[in-house]
Amino acid sequence: MSSSQAMGVYKLKVAAGKDLTAGTYNNIFIVLVGVNGESGKHQLPRQWNNYLPGSVAVIDINVEKDLGELLLVRVSMEPYLNFPLDAWFCQYVSVTCPSGQINQFPFYQWISKFMTVEIPEGKGIILSENIHLAIEQQRKVELEQTRENHKWRVYAKGVPHCIDVADDEVQHLPPNDQFSLLKESSFGFNTLTIELETKLRGFTCKTDSWQNIQDIKKVSSLHRSQISDLVCEIWKEDQFFGSQYLNGLNPILIKKCFRIPKKFPVNEQMVAPSVGASTNLEKELQNGHIFLADYKILDKVPANNSINGNQQYLAAPMCLLWKNQDQLVPIAIQLSQTPGDDAPIFLPSDSEFDWLLAKIWVRNSDLQVHEIDTHLLRTHLLPEVFSVATIRQLPMAHPVYKLLMPHLRFTLETNTLLRKQVIGPKGFFDQAFAVGNGGIPILMKKAMDGLTYSSLCLPDNIESRGMETIPNYFYRDDGMKIWLAMESFVSNIVNYYYSSDEMVSQDPELQAWVAEIFKEGFLEYKTSEIPSSLESIGSLIKYLTMVIFTCSAQHAAVNSGQFDFYSWMPNGPTSMKCPPPTAKGVTTMPDILKALPDVNTTATGIATVWLLSKEPQDRLRSSSLQKPLGDYTNVRFTEKTPQHLIKEFQDKLAKISKSTQERNMAVRLPYPYLDPTCIENSVSV
Template identity: 30%
Template sequence: MTLISCFSEPMILLQHIVAACGGKKKGDSNKKMIKGTVVLITKDVLDYNDFFGDALSNIREEVDEFVGQQVSLQLISAVRADPAENGGRGKLGNLAYLEDVITTKTQAVVGESAFSVSFEWDEEELGIPGAFIINNFHHREFFLKNVILEDASSGEGHRIVFLCNSWVYPAKNYTYDRVFFSNQTYLPSEMPKPLLPFREEELKNLRGDGTGERQEWDRVYDYAYYNDLGDPDKGTTYVRPVLGGSPEYPYPRRGRTGRPPTKTDPKSESRLPVINGINIYVPRDERFGHLKMSDFIAYALKSAAQVFLPEFESLISHGKLDKDYDNLEEIYRIYEDRPDDQPAPTNDDGLLRSISGSINSEILKELLRNDKEKNPKFPVPKVIKGDKSAWKTDAEFCRQMVAGVNPVIISLLKEFPPRSKLNPEIYGKQDSTITREQVENMLDGLTVDKAMETNRLFILDHHDSLMPYVRRINATSTKIYATRTLLFLQEDGTLKPLAIELSLPNPNGDEFGAVSKVYTPGGNGVEGSLWQLAKTYVAVNDSGVHQLISHWLHTHAVIEPIVIATNRQLSVVHPIHKLLHPHFRDTMTINALARQTLTNAGGFIESTVFPGKYAMEMSAVLYKDWVFPEHALPADLIKRGMAVEDPNARHGLRLLIQDYPFAVDGLEIWSAIKTWVEDYCKYYYRSDEMIQEDEELQSWWKEVREEGHGDKKDEPWWPKMQSRQELIDSCTIIIWLSSALHAAVNFGQYPYAGFLPNRPTLSRRLIPEPGTPEYDELKTDPDKVLLKTVPPQLQMLLGISLIEILSRHASDEVYLGQRDHEWTNDVNALEAFERFGKKLAEIEGKIVELNNNPGLKNRSGSVKVPYTLLFPTGEVGLSGKGIPNSISI
């Protein structure tokens, strides 16, 4: 039973009247006044674009309205239970209200308002306050940042901080009390008993009852299948399978919205109209902050507007939606050299003004610049900034496999020729056709066997993952191959390509196996041009697998159910909630926006990435291979054969490619995270028994396995969560995936793929055959053949726009080793976190040294792009460096 149900509305009204009239009760003489500060941001502040003129006046009026009896607060005793209350809840103090606006307070964020508040408190009767109830009787919601009490108990300077960071809606929107706890950290067994019922009820409220359509003020975390990607009511073209809940298409769960089913298919959830897509439900506290939302909308508008306004209208009017660029110089001209954090100009004030209601004023001014530029302009991607042609070289092609945007696929070649794991009864013979004779003349005098024995042969394998889809994809306007790329590790630590195998399904049927061609590095002329095209098909595959698997599935999708389980099962005062919470910021929102506009049927991903309508289905098939413990960085490197265990080596691993920037920097970051997690967890859990007896922790891990990743619940590899080591390992993996791994595979997108010929997202035709006009054109104008193969103008511009949006660091980013608030009172935890920050600063210095070492040729390469994707701190914009705490974009 909630407090609202215990105290009827008339009773609440009576308390307000007594407080307003200065009424006293028995024992008032023993009471003292506890002074406090309440910091909040009104909704109007977050809605206005600028803070000048009438807008500022209106905001002040809105702030003043909260003074008086519009917002009430009641402190809850942490040590004195009320015997009249069911469950032994802590005694309540008298109602208090927001008093004066504190104008002298320095604002950390524009728009913050600080109010004074005074609580009558009988320390002898009530002890120490440990939580408070807040009621908002105003007609609009506000964002409650914190409440700080000064001299809250005996002794000078006893300060109690309540970290809130939550939206508080009008009381009529809730059927329960909004309760906030102090900044203390408690295991369930250590929670003061008077506060325990509030803790349990808060978790129950966050779990909800699994029914109904969620409203914006709801704070409910619940699970659903990915059944909202298709739109069957629009026709069969928009039908997509439900992902999750079936052996055919297993998938991590997403946040439930409760929207009604479609008319056509009761298993599919109806979709919001595109114009309302930004309002897709996630729990209100998970939504982007106003600065992040402002930036996100602004840059999304800028990128889309500069494509659609000048280019789309022109292409439509001429009926040339598939127009190609004639040469590479035309592509180079769509870029302009400007600071990475400055938006490009656009020339349609009306459109932007009409749809930019919540955009930061400074960004809006930039958006509305009009310099009569006729062509869209993007920042120059780093891959062509120093040298416009180095991206074409074999050396750069290989270097990006260990230091580019997708450095997590390359593996050691363990058998020659490479063998397929596809079912031969379905797919026939799929083993590689690459021969020793084709590669042994490039092994610096070694035989294939000797090169393998000395760990010098590697492979980028996109064969088995793609072959089941090649026939279906090639039945559309897209044409791809399944590919295998063999590589040789040279004495200077760099890789060189040996052969590329392009494979198609047998035209007589899948069961007859693959039809394959092998290409080797060529010189000038047609052979060289064919080799360049072969590399393009590899880049297309790597680009799609990166976007759908390395990036979306292995970070965004697998983390969301862990976010949900954490909020449902771990109280905000639980130490593991406090540990993980910063690493979940904005993840549910960006995933919801992705479902609405990127990964949905006909969305940006299907329109610009080669699997098309099979994109998300393919990611579900590959989720079958997902194993949680194997996503620890050391385990991943060992699985791919990129490292071997060695107790004498740094971090206990010896890299087989010593100059492997992702792995070298990644192991430093991994080790720092693990040390921090170990120090933190061992402080709160002094034995394995404490892990086993923590009911919240056990419920959390059970729900992660059985609900969040329910299609994997019976896998034997899940940690059992019976020991401190299992907790440390699991939390380290979660933080690694949410921070460093995501940074490594996300923020290099624009630096490398912003120039789309380097990493094209699809190919439109197969490699030219001798005797065809396309083959003859390859002799005279190979670049034109390339541009007829990669995306045409409109798709290329859309792809660049999307990549630019997703590669930006926001202005309110919080990086690894940082927190933007007082998150705990525990000195030991704070000291461990400080050590973590210092270690990350040391790692930054090491990365700078490594990038300046000319002997490490994979660190920058001929394109002169230093590897900074795992540099802990970053900069706003397209800096290509920095590890945000969370998957926030």
């Protein structure tokens, strides 16, 4: 570009955010910075509509010298008269140069102090030796500021670290990590609504047991869904019980079993009535038709003793399942990790109530493991680690930052609220769940011991459990389609910015990011096999796919259906008031009702799962309530190739959504949770 082309009038557009509080009455100043120098300091015109939410202010800057290639814009917020500080959300600055070239400076952040920020030009840049000094300095200052605002703290010994904000001080989170006003209002409204409804119906005052199992419908029907109504009808069926290991809320526990564990002494005679005369247990084991769900992680975890002042109980059961043609059905249950006369093996051929109570106990155990390990640890605490590490180690111009930020949106406030309201002292878990506040850190620590890289990568997870070919495994089928589409998208983005393995291994910001996740999230557990560094393009692609899948699709798979499956309490009792049965032939329906949660505990449990699976609104009511997977409304990638790759990814997701919806129309129990239109882009609930 010649000097004459670089000098003249630069036309700027400055876009404010659309949130109701995104505007400001403070003064905004802008400086253009190029390779050859800076412009003067220019104030955004004080026209009233330049300071409203959603406004795009226009300003012309006359520059009498050659700035050369634009590198960044320097934006300052300063006081207006004696008005108090008023935060401003800047979406982007767009600059049209005298030559007609347009430069985009995406920001999408709050400026909440009287301060100056530097916004780099929108091209993704990897730190290298030939980077301009102004850009290098901007990145250094940016990361110094974010590290000051985002510090780590130990939440509980032996579990991933979290952001250093007290759990009752959401307002002290950095502004960019807080909910939008609409989302915050919606979240509060949801909480108030469900609590008010249960109180008005009188359920929260009733501390006695249920007298009739059908009466539970009175509280489970406060809110309803098509699937929750169906679950209420079919919850006793063995086929439905088995199907939940494939398409329920905890679809990553079950494993193919080739040898019966010694601690679970199931023999041929026991299961013969179930598998029939044409085959036998040994043959079915060899054919790969036997599966095991082992809840050993719950062994010796202390149970809650504060629900209505009464001791609650936990079991660590084992459940053997058999693939009967296209159906998975339970054929044996032991409610202890230690066999013996007081730990009978329950069978479908036992009395109706013996078998039903055994299955209820397994469902209770599955709920505890699901909520603390599969849901909380893997899809809340790890995304928080990904979020804090990304903000601390990757500047906004880094392509990995641009790729990940839509998938980290609102995770920090979501988790801060969760630690206070759900798993904190006197929170929902203390009020209604067998694993209360005292047992959660212990169970999470045990879950950490089993957390591996392969278990977080869907293809590896499926293969390691021997679940590649079992039919009607919609979690696997839908999840693999999404994983492969995601992997292809990530691969294309990575290959656009990294031309060699050496570029990956020598990217200091990327390596610092991976190392911090390994240290703060996985506590440097080498047994996890989580990478502490990345040495190749292939390893980076797999790692980023894992991060995005965890923060979006995996969270949806284990979160969105909570109300559907747990609102009918007997299918997912949050707690049990009596110890597991130690003998057969003595259980009656009154015994089952006595063991199930009290009326008020049931109401609190249902309210909890409704809130956990209810996405708070954060956009206008006429809009969708979600930012679904693949929504990149905030244009962080400004180059044409990444924008084309995003559109290609969105098209693939649309095809997956169509096939998923067509499949769901043809099955008795639909599985909508991995329909891309139903997957939130990030952990924001």
